[in-house]
Amino acid sequence: xxxxxxxxxxxxxxxxxxxxxxxxxxxxxxxxxxxxxxxxxxxxxxxxxxxxxxxxxxxxxxxxxxxxxxxxxxxxxxxxxxxxxxxxxxxxxxxxxxxxxxxxxxxxxxxxxxxxxxxxxxxxxxxxxxxxxxxxxxxxxxxxxxxxxxxxxxxxxxxxxxxxxxxxxxxxxxxxxxxxxxxxxxxxxxxxxxxxxxxxxxxxxxxxxxxxxxxxxxxxxxxxxxxxxxxxxxxxxxxxxxxxxxxxxxxxxxxxxxxxxxx
Numbered sequence: 001x002x003x004x005x006x007x008x009x010x011x012x013x014x015x016x017x018x019x020x021x022x023x024x025x026x027x028x029x030x031x032x033x034x035x036x037x038x039x040x041x042x043x044x045x046x047x048x049x050x051x052x053x054x055x056x057x058x059x060x061x062x063x064x065x066x067x068x069x070x071x072x073x074x075x076x077x078x079x080x081x082x083x084x085x086x087x088x089x090x091x092x093x094x095x096x097x098x099x100x101x102x103x104x105x106x107x108x109x110x111x112x113x114x115x116x117x118x119x120x121x122x123x124x125x126x127x128x129x130x131x132x133x134x135x136x137x138x139x140x141x142x143x144x145x146x147x148x149x150x151x152x153x154x155x156x157x158x159x160x161x162x163x164x165x166x167x168x169x170x171x172x173x174x175x176x177x178x179x180x181x182x183x184x185x186x187x188x189x190x191x192x193x194x195x196x197x198x199x200x201x202x203x204x205x206x207x208x209x210x211x212x213x214x215x216x217x218x219x220x221x222x223x224x225x226x227x228x229x230x231x232x233x234x235x236x237x238x239x240x241x242x243x244x245x246x247x248x249x250x251x252x253x254x255x256x257x258x259x260x261x262x263x
Contacts, residue, residue: 011056014047016064023065034069041067075208076215077200082107083262084198096197098166099190101152103209105165108149110230110255111210114187116141118180120164139232144252146259213258220261222254230254 026036044062090097130143156166191204230251
């Protein structure tokens with residue numbers, strides 16, 4: 001709608017030239033090739049559905065735009081860097097300390113996404129098992145609770161909140177979703193500041209924690225199927241065809257192995 005300046009477009013007017021212009025517009029807005037490809041693939045799916053229903057004639061308007069997936073820039077850091085992040089003294093920098101704690105919590109919990117962390121409830125932790133449903137895939141996840149996770153929870157006062165972590169706060173004037181978005185932005189900003197202080201080649205973000213867990217797990221010779229199951233991926237379809245669903249105990253042992261490497 002921004003590209004079209006809020007003007008509607010008929011299906012028959014979706015041409016190859018228009019899509020090339022749209023792709024250029026996206027790139028000029030700073031959208032990465034993978035993101036613009038994602039938008040164009042979704043639009044193509046809608047267009048093809050309209051063709052199937054006889055609502056328009058197939059003109060192949062997406063033949064000159066990029067709809068593939070490029071290999072993303074490496075966003076994982078080695079175990080030694082994770083150890084540095086964990087041990088650096090940030091007591092004089094509360095915002096960096098808080099961002100580091102959230103980063104480490106994600107790493108400890110097999111690369112849990114920030115949105116899932118934000119919406120964790122205290123009731124999700126029962127009998128030493130943290131259970132939640134991924135907001136992205138709706139997949140049910142179970143993680144054995146470790147001491148390092150509890151130390152982060154104990155560090156912050158959440159006595160008046162039903163949430164496990166201090167991301168969404170009950171005394172805030174903002175709605176939960178806006179709090180999560182603000183927190184994500186602020187934490188990622190602080191992590192980038194921290195990465196510069198540590199003279200890292202890769203700017204830190206919460207997503208780096210997820211990539212790093214997977215990369216380090218692979219370096220420990222943990223099977224790809226275990227990593228996939230542990231992270232709640234749905235993309236390892238080939239692995240899942242050959243292997244039945246893995247025991248949670250196996251995944252928890254893999255996670256414990258990684259965590260113990262930090263101490």
